[in-house]
Structures are given as C-alpha cells and as structure tokens.
Amino acid sequence: MLEIRYVTRKFGAKYGVRDARLTIEPGKIYALLGPNGSGKTTLMKMIAGLMMPTCGKISLDGDKIGPKTKAKIAYMPTESYFYNYMSIMDAGKYYRDFFDDFDMARFEEILMRMDLNPKDKIAKLSSGMNAKVRLALTLSRNAQLMMFDEPLNGVDILTRTQVINEIIRYRAEGRSMIISTHLVEEMDDYIDHVIFMRKGEIVRQGSREELTAEESLTQIYLDIFAPGTRAVTAEGGAADAEAAQV
C-alpha cells in the first residue's frame, strides 16, 4: 500500500504539490485528473523517487521511497527519456538488466501487438510511437505499482483505445495503477478511484461509483476547473462545447 502523508513540494516560492494526503490501495486503478500544471507529474515523480518532497512522507509497504521501492514501482514518464543510441530492443535490454521483474517475452509480445519494430531507433520515432514504447516497457514489468503519466498525450484517437486496452490487459490482483490524464472521458469506464488536483492540491477524491452517482466525471471535472459550464452531451442539451475543451 502506498501512503502519502502531508507531502509538499515547493519550487522556489511556488507550490508544485501542497499538503497531499493519499492512500493507494492494492488492486485498484486510480485516475489522477487535473489540467496542465496541477501537480500530477510532480506527485508521480516523487512517488517514483525522481524528486524529493520538500516536506511530508511517502512510503510503499512501510518503506520510504528509495532503491527498495523503486524495484516495486514502474513509472512511465510523459516525455521520452532514452539515450540517443537506443533502439527499442536496447531499451528492453536496459530494463531487463536493471529490473528483476521485467518480462522480456511480454515486452516482445506487446511490441508485436502495437506494431513496433524492435530494431527501430527510438530517437527517430513519432511521439505516438514513442509513447507506445514507454508504455510497453512499463507494462512489461511485474511491478506492484504502475504509474502512467499522461499515457494518451500525443496519441491519435485509434491508438488511444489501443493504449487503454493494453493498460487494462495488465490489470492484476494486488497491482495498483495510477493514470494521470486530462482526457477524462477516455478513462471513465476503467477506473476505480478518482483524484482531482488543482494548483498542487488534491481538491476532491473518491471512488468512481460514489462520485458518478449523480453526475458524470466530465461534469465534476468542469465543476472543479471551470465552474458554471456544462459538459457536452450526445443529445446536445445544455452543451457548452468550449467548456468541454478545458
């Protein structure tokens, strides 16, 4: 279980994350929702051990974030992070060398499904293809906690479905997943728990069932980030197309 207790991260005078309190339970999929700059990436980086909180504590199964927790957490950053010389297979071998839970057979299988050539240089791939490689690497780990930072960014509509399907395919008992996004509708059907972040703070959270009992996630999103606007509906009623683009 991941515990986040009163975590704050400051950048100079600004707050990247402020006083975050959160518990991530095993076996559930969490959606971290919020517009750009709301602190989603900062929070994920702190969980992944790439950034230290200014204050507060993050622990996984009682262990403070460090080498031990890094072995249990698979993180898919939102941007490309590979060395220039790397081909897709080089990246796979890199993960195999450093992560005991990396499954090379699964990696090759995902590459094949996603129509990726292992020999291709990552530096020459489009942003969508690059996202697929990052996703394949993350999903090929049998990690206790998987985090995906904006996995749908730069990905076309057809590929989005493929990316979501792949993530859901590797949902497993005891494995938690955190998916950050600002594309609310795409993830709506698959998530168990929703966390809304605004300006570094967790402003609302709860189970999807609980939250969507009376209104859709998109509407809750709009209520929080663009109060007074209504979500676009299929019927066109009370629609505000502009607001839905937020």
Next chain:
Amino acid sequence: MLKLLKYEFRKGLTGLLVMLGITAALEGYFLYGLYINPEDMWHAGWAAWLLVLMTLGMSVFVFIRGVVSYSGELKSRSAYLIFMTPNSTLKVVASKFVFTFVLGVLVAVLYGALGIMDITLLLSEFGELEETITLAAEALEELGLHVDQFVMAVVLGFLLVMLYVLALCAMAYLAVTLSHTLCRDKGYRWVIALLFYWVLTQVMGVVYGLFASPFEKLVFQTMPELQGIIDAYGIQTTPTLGEVMLTLVPFGVASLGMIIVSMFGCAWMLDKKVSL
C-alpha cells in the same frame, strides 16, 4: 555496479571510438614516416608530435567527458533511465566516477604502451637500443639512483598524479551537483559551477600545502651535486628513496579523502535536493 558501468561505457562509446580512430590514423602516419618514407623524417616527426598532443587531448577528453556527461544528464530526461532504477544515488554517482577512472587508466596504459612502442621503433631504426638503455641507466647511477628505484619512483609518481587528477575530477562532479542544487534551470549555472570548482581547488591546495613537497625532496635527494643549494636554503631532504615515498602517502590520502567526500556530497545532494 557492473551494469551501470556497462551503460556508462555504451554512452561514451561513440566519442571514444572517434578519438581512438584519430589516434590510429596518427600512428599509421608515424609508421609511414618511419618505414615507408624514412628519407624524409618530417613525416615521422610531425606524427610523433601530433601523437603527443593527442595523448594530452585524450587525457583531457576522458575527464572533461565524464564531467560534461554527468552535468548534461542531470538536466536531461535521460536521467530518469538511471535514477528510476533500484540503485542508490551513491552507486550511480560512483559508477560514473569509476568509469572515468577506469577509462583514464586504460587511456594511460594504451598511450603509454604506444609511446614505448614508438620510441623503441625509433631507437631500433636509428640507433642501438641496448646501448641507449645502458647509457640512460649509467646516467641515472651517476645521479645516485638505481634503475629499479627510478622505475618505482615513476610508478608511484604516476599513481599520485592519477589520484590528484581524480580528486580534481571528483571536485568537478561536486561543483556541478552544487550548481544544479542551487540554480537548476538558470543559464549562469556553469559560472556558478566554475566558481565552486575554483573554491574547492583552493581548499585542496591549502590541504596539500600542509605537507612538504615530495617531488622537491625526490629531486634533491637524487642529485647530490645540489647539496650546496640544499644547505643554502635550508631545504630538508630525506635520506632514502623509501622515505621520500613515505612523504607521498599524505598526498595520496588527501586526494582519496577528497574523492570520497565529493562522492558522498554528490549522492547526498542528489537524494535531498536535486529534482530530475
């Protein structure tokens, strides 16, 4: 650690191959001048001179590459690749440093061997090798130094210089980490790093100043004809080469201490302060 070293090597491979390629070309030019066109010594002479420059360039390249690559990594996304793995930051920083050290030793051995080979070839081509060595040994004996002692002193001196250079390199890592800690995305980060580096080298200079200069003692000890100067300036000399070597120990320890402090300092700052 070995896996980290493997990827450090892979990252630096292209630059290394380029430098080795240039060296191979220069060596080829030297051999051409020596065997194919021996009438015109201009070629071999130029090649030898360029090889000496290349050796110096390669020494600088190894250490500059290490520091620049570390600095670049701290501000690029590729840092995720290393720092998200289950390795402690100390291990990560140490691996980068050890790689630079190993590369430095390999380069020293390679260029040393190349130098010895080229000098041997020159001597065998233009003079009696054995006679030259005997003459050199006799000259050393006249200075009161046996060949084995001389070789030992050279090896020890080399190790000491190596440790000193590594300490300089470790301090450069520390200066870079400090500058990233204090002004991560600022354009003047390099100026701050250089300033820190200057301060650290001054501190190191003060520490070294606490010990007597071993090379001074070594030179005067092995040149008895300079006794007049020794007496006139009241320079203290040690009676044996063994004791001279003992005076080198504090320098080695100080360099080693500086390396360890720098490594732990880097790891601590990366753990607590630096955002990737």
